[in-house]
Amino acid sequence: MEGFLNLILEPINEVYLKFKGFSPNLLAMLTIIIIGICAAWLVKTVFLKLFKAIKFDSWCDRMGITALMRKGDMWAKPSDVSVAVIFWLLVTVSMMVGFSALDIQAINNLVNQFFLYLPNAFSAVLILFIGYMVSGFLSRAALIAAVNSGLSYAKLLANAIRLLLTVLFFAMALEQLNVAPNIVVSAFTIIFGGIVIALAISFGVAGIETARKMIEGKKAGSGKNDKGDVEHI
Amino acid sequence: MVEPANIVVGIPSYNNAKTIGHVVKAVDAGLAKYFPDKKAVIVNSDGGSKDRTPEVIKNTTIDHNALLIQHPLSMAHRITTPYHGVPGKGSAIRTIFQMAVDMGASACAIVDSDLRSITPEWIELLLSPVLKEGKDFVAPLYNRHKFDGTITNSIVYPVTRAFYGKRIRQPIGGEFGFSGNMAEFYLKQDVWGTDVARFGIDIWMTTEAIANDFRVCQAFLGAKIHDPKDPSSDLSEMLVQVISSLFDLTEKHSGKWKEVKGSIDVPTFGFRYHVGLEHVKVNVGRMLGIFRDSLDNLDKIWLEVIGAGDFGEVKTLGAVSDEEFRFPLKLWTKIIYDYAIAYHKKKLPPQHLIKSLIPLYLAKTASFVMEVADMEQEGAEAEIEKLCLEFEANKEHLISNWK
Numbered sequence: 070m071e072g073f074l075n076l077i078l079e080p081i082n083e084v085y086l087k088f089k090g091f092s093p094n095l096l097a098m099l100t101i102i103i104i105g106i107c108a109a110w111l112v113k114t115v116f117l118k119l120f121k122a123i124k125f126d127s128w129c130d131r132m133g134i135t136a137l138m139r140k141g142d143m144w145a146k147p148s149d150v151s152v153a154v155i156f157w158l159l160v161t162v163s164m165m166v167g168f169s170a171l172d173i174q175a176i177n178n179l180v181n182q183f184f185l186y187l188p189n190a191f192s193a194v195l196i197l198f199i200g201y202m203v204s205g206f207l208s209r210a211a212l213i214a215a216v217n218s219g220l221s222y223a224k225l226l227a228n229a230i231r232l233l234l235t236v237l238f239f240a241m242a243l244e245q246l247n248v249a250p251n252i253v254v255s256a257f258t259i260i261f262g263g264i265v266i267a268l269a270i271s272f273g274v275a276g277i278e279t280a281r282k283m284i285e286g287k288k289a290g291s292g293k294n295d296k297g298d299v300e301h302i
Numbered sequence: 303m304v305e306p307a308n309i310v311v312g313i314p315s316y317n318n319a320k321t322i323g324h325v326v327k328a329v330d331a332g333l334a335k336y337f338p339d340k341k342a343v344i345v346n347s348d349g350g351s352k353d354r355t356p357e358v359i360k361n362t363t364i365d366h367n368a369l370l371i372q373h374p375l376s377m378a379h380r381i382t383t384p385y386h387g388v389p390g391k392g393s394a395i396r397t398i399f400q401m402a403v404d405m406g407a408s409a410c411a412i413v414d415s416d417l418r419s420i421t422p423e424w425i426e427l428l429l430s431p432v433l434k435e436g437k438d439f440v441a442p443l444y445n446r447h448k449f450d451g452t453i454t455n456s457i458v459y460p461v462t463r464a465f466y467g468k469r470i471r472q473p474i475g476g477e478f479g480f481s482g483n484m485a486e487f488y489l490k491q492d493v494w495g496t497d498v499a500r501f502g503i504d505i506w507m508t509t510e511a512i513a514n515d516f517r518v519c520q521a522f523l524g525a526k527i528h529d530p531k532d533p534s535s536d537l538s539e540m541l542v543q544v545i546s547s548l549f550d551l552t553e554k555h556s557g558k559w560k561e562v563k564g565s566i567d568v569p570t571f572g573f574r575y576h577v578g579l580e581h582v583k584v585n586v587g588r589m590l591g592i593f594r595d596s597l598d599n600l601d602k603i604w605l606e607v608i609g610a611g612d613f614g615e616v617k618t619l620g621a622v623s624d625e626e627f628r629f630p631l632k633l634w635t636k637i638i639y640d641y642a643i644a645y646h647k648k649k650l651p652p653q654h655l656i657k658s659l660i661p662l663y664l665a666k667t668a669s670f671v672m673e674v675a676d677m678e679q680e681g682a683e684a685e686i687e688k689l690c691l692e693f694e695a696n697k698e699h700l701i702s703n704w705k
Contacts, residue, residue, distance in 0.1 A: 127705075130647045130648060130649070135647075135648065135649065136648040136649065136650060136651060139606075139649060139650050139651070144602065144606065206651070209603075209654055210653075210654065212599060212600070213600070213603075213654055213657045213658055213660075214538075214657070215599075216592065216595060216596045216599045216600060216661060217537075217538055217592065217657060217660045217661065219588065219591060219592045219595070221595060223595070223599050224598070224599050227599075
């Protein structure tokens with residue numbers, strides 16, 4: 070009976086001892102993460118106040134950084150975006166440091182891999198950022214041009230352009246991250262091609278009349294239209 | 303080595319073979335009739351026309367006897383030269399400035415090559431204030447149909463007048479007279495890579511003349527009729543080039559215009575008379591349609607540029623029927639000033655910013671067309687005067703937000 074009891078208690082004891090030995094690491098991890106998040110929050114608040122004091126948003130306006138963000142259809146204040154980036158960067162780093170405090174070989178490898186992977190991640194983030202800017206700029210250019218031409222589907226057109234470019238840049242970012250590159254390329258080809266075919270079909274089905282008028286207009290080649298003949302200048 | 307000349311008349315052109323012959327004849331006759339004792343040169347600055355425009359200029363002849371003109375001491379020479387740099391009217395005019403300076407001309411004039419209503423008297427009216435009255439810059443003054451020149455009437459004239467305090471009615475008219483000193487001043491400015499090299503040249507010339515305290519005046523030329531073209535097709539680019547030049551100048555002369563209050567008349571030469579003008583068709587429904595569609599599509603941009611209060615007013619306008627649609631003058635002035643501020647603060651890329659103004663401009667134009675539909679020319683002019691006074695009264699809004 071005693072042997073049987075030992076058989077049960079021994080593993081529990083072992084687990085307890087392991088946990089006892091491991092708990093300081095766990096506690097250290099949780100402490101590091103909590104302190105990291107608090108520190109990140111503190112840094113965020115300090116930076117927000119600092120940016121306000123030095124009129125960072127006005128400086129960004131003058132330097133054209135706000136215009137660059139607006140090009141990407143990003144409407145938040147530069148100071149808000151900057152502090153958000155700082156906050157999440159600190160949170161991510163503190164989590165990585167926290168995980169390494171567990172001192173588990175697998176996690177240590179993972180953390181090492183994470184830091185080795187950082188250049189790729191940085192490139193991917195850069196691609197996504199540029200993609201965000203480019204897609205925002207082009208979709209807004211299309212929106213304004215379509216609105217001024219009197220097209221009723223202006224927003225749809227702008228959203229379609231943004232979607233296509235977003236898919237393109239996401240695929241590029243995923244390729245940079247080495248996430249199943251073959252699958253990414255295939256998926257991208259299928260999705261991108263699918264979107265283009267869908268747009269072509271929807272235009273073909275819904276816009277037969279419009280297309281006919283456009284072609285007839287071109288054929289007629291006359292400058293006459295219903296715009297009136299106001300001389301603007 | 304170029305030979306010296308007293309007068310240079312520049313004609314920028316691009317594919318104007320149909321009309322340029324008439325323009326050259328009028329210029330030639332004007333020089334022979336009114337300045338027979340001056341050595342004059344007609345300079346055609348061509349942008350690479352493919353319709354034999356330069357040949358038309360060379361081959362155009364004029365019978366001075368038939369026009370009761372005694373032969374001048376020396377006939378006006380004609381020079382056709384291509385221009386370099388950014389393709390556009392501004393680059394063509396820069397070449398004319400260069401030739402005027404090289405020839406040491408004391409008076410110059412520029413006339414458009416697509417004019418149908420130009421007469422020899424235009425040359426006298428553009429040059430005499432310079433040669434006889436010592437003026438540096440002569441702006442044109444025309445009789446135009448009340449629906450014509452809508453960018454001028456609703457934006458360029460009121461803004462230039464409110465900013466710089468001089469009432470030059472056609473700041474972007476296309477025809478100008480100026481002194482040799484003025485040409486030299488223009489030539490020295492480093493603007494030839496900007497929109498000034500294109501449609502922005504007219505507003506730039508006028509504003510620089512006023513803002514730098516040159517002696518400015520205007521000359522009444524009669525009716526302006528030129529080769530018909532489809533204005534709506536290039537409205538977008540035209541508006542971008544003109545308005546971005548206007549706003550760039552606002553930036554450059556911010557120290558000057560902040561001090562200006564009210565406005566004064568400038569000396570006006572020429573005999574004013576009424577002329578019959580061709581009817582102008584306006585599709586108000588289409589303009590308002592574009593404006594209403596834009597309310598949902600451009601809301602984010604407008605909210606950022608003009609603010610929630612004015613955007614609320616604009617949104618309310620969207621619900622008004624075509625017949626009752628009227629764009630409040632105060633709202634329009636605040637919108638234009640807010641766009642100037644947004645341009646100054648680089649809130650959006652310039653092209654996007656100014657193009658996003660087009661639906662609002664169309665709505666304002668439609669409103670003006672309906673307001674003055676039953677009025678004579680004088681009535682329409684009185685409405686424009688009201689708008690100008692509103693711009694002058696609300697200038698504080700711009701000054702207080704310009705940081």
